[in-house]
Amino acid sequence: MEDLNQSLSAAQDTGGLFGRDAPQQMSVTDWLLQQAEPEEQPVSLDTLNDDEIKKIMMSVKDGIDVAKKYYEGTVEPKLIHRRKLRNGNQDLYEKKLPNLSKKSKFVSMDFSNIIEWMKPSLVEVFIGNESPVTIAGSTIQNDDTATNIQHLVEYQLTRKNNYTSLVNDVIDDALGTNLGVAKVWWKRDEDRTRYKLMFDVNDMQQAMMLTQASLSGEIEIQKVKQLKDTPDLYEVQFDHVKVTANYPVVEYVPPTELRFTPEASTLQKCKFVAHRKIVKGDYLKRKEQDGTYQNVDEALEASGDTKYTSADEYINKELSDDHMRPNDGDNASKDVELYECYVDVDYNDDGIYEHLIVHCVGDTPLSIQTNEFDIAPFFAMGSVRESRKIFADMALAEQVEGLQDLKTALIKQIVINVAKNNDQQKFIDYTAVMDMDALLNGDEYVPIKGDPNAAIANPPPANISPLTMDLVNYAESELENRTGSTKYNQGLDANSLNSTATGITAILGQSDKRIRLIARLFAENWIVPMVRFLILLNKKYGEPVQTFRFKDEEVSIKSEDLDIDYDLIINVGNGAGTKEARIQSYMMLLSNVYPVLSQAGVATPKSYYAAGTALLEEMGLKNTQGILLDPDSQEAQQMQAQQAQQAVQTAQAQEAMDLQKQLTLKQADYEGKAAVASIPSIRANMNDLPLDAQVNVINTRTAGNTSPQAMIEKIARDQLAQMTPQAPPAQPEPQAPQVPQQGGPMNGQ
Template identity: 25%
Template sequence: MTKPSPLSDDDLKALTDAEMRAAVQHIGGKLSAERRKAMVYYLGLPEYDLTPPEIEGRSKVVSTDVRNTILSMMPQLMAKFVGGDQVVEFQASQPDDEDKAKSCTDYLNYLFFKKNNGHAICSTWFLDALLQKRGFLKIWWDTRAEEKREEYKGLTEIELAQIMDDPEVEAIEQTTYPDEEDAKHRQDALEAMGQQLQQAMQAAQPNPQAPQGNPKAMQAVQQLQAQIAHIQAQPPAMLYDVAFKRSLKAGKIAINNVPPEEFLISREAKSIETARFVGHRVPRTLSELRSMGYKNVDDIASDGDGDLNEERLTRDQQHTYIDDNSGDKSQRIVWVTECYIRCDYDGDGIAELRKVVRAGNQILDNEEVDCAPFVSICPVPLSHMFYGLSVADLAMESQRTKTNILRAQLDNMYLQVNGRYFAVEGQVNLDDLMYSRPGGVVRIKNPNAVGRLDQGHGDGGASTEMMAWMEENLEQSTGWTRYSQGNDSKALNQTATGVQIITGKGDMRVDLIARNFAEGFVDLFRMMLKLVSQHQDKKTQINVNGQWVDMDPREWRNQFDVNINVGLGIGSKDEQVQKLMGLAQQQANAMAIGVSNPKNVYELHVDMAELMGFKNAEKYFNDPEKNPPPPRPDPEAAKMQGQLQIEQMKLQAQNQSKQAELQANAQIEQVKAQYAAQEAEAKRNYEAQLEQARMQMQAEVDNNRQRAEAEQHTLKIQQEAQLAQLKLQNDDAAHQREMAFKWEVAQLEAATKIQVANIASKAKLDDAATQAATAEVSADVTQ
């Protein structure tokens, strides 16, 4: 059997090219199409099977069930993991590792939240998983050298020396100029000392009383002259304006979200740990590659396959082409694939995991590694498959159906408001018919020239029932109910216990998703622990609960045998606080029988304070181990002290008894005096009240008499007025009856006269008629 030969660079290029082409999500494929479709549904775009018919006037509305479901789940998932200061808690597997496990917990949670913006990382990570089947993170020890320009103005020599002592800085520009403020202070000091010198010289001059002069004044003159000379000899103070270049060379933990379209994995892989090939395809500038330490970056051939990724274009709607032929060659973008491939590179017959960095036709790096720096989460895993299902996959069918129902309802409404009409050509003004407005007039030449076409009318009730059914189907598919969202009005008619049971069952699906996500956090923090233990080579300090604590990961080297508990908890924080309160009551009973101690009570109250949102529980509770109780007193001394206290209490009781007796006697005498005074005062009040009542009764009798006389006088006046009024009314009525009688008589007389005149007139007519008839008869007889 021939021994395998080592792989050459050309063989490694061919092997990595083959693995990249065969990997899932290289350029496109079924998975890419499904994720693009999920993104379209999430954005509510009328594309793919949500595309409306190409008919003008038809509804283009899109239901947003996928987005609503995912955005409703996100707050609960974020609260479970990043709602507090700790995502995970390390537990030691050996008794001597308790302090190390606590230090690991504090330091790694600090790195995750403070140094890598853990909240934003988790938000993107969860959204990728819920929307696009899996979310990916990349964790590595970043050693890139970052150069930053720093400028300082007005530095003194000491401040400049302190900055220059930092090995990470290098001065690139410097300007020196005198310190005007120091020069002014020096001039003021010289003037003040000059005045003092003149005064001292005057005091030192000889006079008749002291021919030899004043020795002390002479000594002061000499000292002042020496000080002035010393100040004048000093060089002027200088200030410095300096520009530095700071090169940050220290490594750090780096955690970045990986877009799903940039992650590559073998098609047959079931996990990242066991995959034959894992890759990360990402655009980099030549400047970034040089800062990462790669040397052969100038001869990289152009590779623009990444720009053809349709999923990336769907995600970035404003993606524009970047011109690589700009004047700054350091900003030229190339696509770099970081491959983690299992191959027998050294020819020993055993495949090892190697990191091969490819860019165009170049191999930028080739080294053996112990693991691929990626972790992933999936909300709904499928057995024996790397890619499972997303929440978007569960909700897309409901969104598509509800979109069609909504469009049908709206189209039916549009047709009812603006229906279709027929018109006889030449008999109707089509401009009036086409321009639909309330109260508009359509000019026609024939009443039958225009009319509305028969068309179907949608059943709104059936559509609403179908929408409700699809809403229930969405809840059953995703497990996220209206009770979980807290926006079901029917819940007001339910009992609190019933709603809590329904909500709890609805949240179980979300808790299962959270449990799946928790496995990703376990892998993430285990990898973070591995990186800091291997690469961090110096001690650092972090603030834990208001105290600065030293952290030295070198003490944790090769200490990877710790268990990780992700802080999911049981129920919400409010429920956990209530359960801890109930446990505190049980703990009080347990203290009485000796199965609980002050340390247990302290730990319970610390956990309760943290759940309530108080970061530093030591402000409110003291650790009994740090503050032990005071020592117990000597039994004999305690006995003597107790006997002495008993005697003191007896004497005090006797004194109190005598004092109480005296106080009681004094109170009795005081009560008697008060009673006598009250009796005398009551008698005086009674007599005064009796006299006042007698006067009130007499006044009331007088008032009644006066009131009776006034009432009789008033009654008499009222009676006289009534009699006068009755007489007036009687006279008026008699006068009216007389006038009415006269009017009737006059009417009768007038009517009689008219009747008489009519009778006389009729008689005359009858007489004339009789004469004419007689004459006519006479004429007839004559003839």
């Protein structure tokens, strides 16, 4: 894994096409370089000399021979045997248990059951309900770019490829045969139309238009030829290019199509790796027309009858029947064995391996080019990993095989025993039975002589060992211990297992450690390298700016932003418990945390939008645009502007109403004062009132019973007091002196 990651990191600045032309929009410098003639031509059948091609093909032929020998001698027999074990093949058990198989066809399907129990959990790990891969930036400033890369990868895996089927097929092979293979390559399809025009070197406008069209990738100049006797006129031939497909392909490769030499521990270290396919002659001719292949007619004439491998024929028995393979008798319908080889060879004798991609049929080369990434684009995995071999000798099938054989033999014996006891042999006295035909035919009435119990006797029942079911239970227990698959398995849940430097997280809940280990190995040796390589392909062959629609949003990313120096966090699984916990967390964030943060000015409408969108997605609502309004959207900005304008208008209206109220109050106050001023006022002192009026006022205000007579008497007393002079204040009387007591302190004075 470390070597593969190093190879991917080293390759990010170089790239590679793997046998497929992928022209793209170019910068001015790239266009100029294309128009100029380089001193060193790229590797191809046209630039290599005969000796170099001969040495390359000798290396390829040797690699094919070694890989074929290893495949047919080691890999294919195990592929077939493991497939038979999974299918419970009768021929396999007729050889293993010949005597029991004659009496019972029962086969225990433990290996198949284990795969079918483990596969849904593992498939769910890598597809789940979330993105197949989570890409986090190495720094906080790179998070937005990393998120766009994640969206691009998810879009290409799920929208441009059958990702669920790919994961299912690869995991099925990894569990069943211990060799699941995926291949990643770039697909670019074009519609080309050839044009030619007369070009005048003095026409600057025409030159500018040709240059712009070539830079944008709309046309590709094929040939420029000066016309005879006209130094200023040239004939320009160009192709109008319309791109119909431009994206990476992640495809499942059957293990019967993979060939490799066995000297290395990974496919990326092998000297020779090849994808062997049986194709029609039509496929080769079409590739020749688009300029990918050469020498196709020579290859078709030299190729003989092509046969499928034994493993292919075991899986699909119709392939072995020539009558089931339609053929028109021409080269177009001819089956051809095509090898796409990734080989290391020192063809120029400089003492250093060159990494090449060679397409060939037999000894005929169809294409030779440089493998710019220096690695084969195959990503293989198995349920049992052997650190020093690509294809492990001891896999899950071999671990289960002995126990499945044991259960098959024991249950066969039980079935045979039950059958014997249910249909026992009988001892018959022919002399006591008068009509043997009636007895053998099962007639209702059988005439006999004497006691029927004496005429027909049953042998004692055949007993089975009481330890039989104990052995069956033992085998069942051992199967669970070796595979981690039990009847109580609830699959994988979304609990993070690992946060290593590479960012791998294998998600597992209620499952055995064995399945947990398998999930980790699948993530580390398959998903992570495959996604890293997919990013490399996008960086080299994607458009300068890729724009795609992701969850009802337009996402754009530049090719220079595509970098594999990001931590890849594999989000493997989406357990119900963790999903509910995330929903609760988002709801608490929206209801309790954000209101407090909003008052502090930390949480913004964008924060609410992000949390609300994440909550809806966790609840399974992917189209959040119809439910929530993005604060940064034009519609939201227009709405905010309208609300702000409405608030200003409301404030102005309120201010006008307040002013009008103040004017009304002042007007009412002025009118009230004026009205009071216009009313005549009468003022009088209490003493100026008549006596009766004074009495009434006093009695009214004090609730008393004063009479006029009492008022007259009070007035009279007041007047008399004013007329009488006041006497001086009385003087105090003198006090008599005190006589001292005898015996007191005055004695003797």
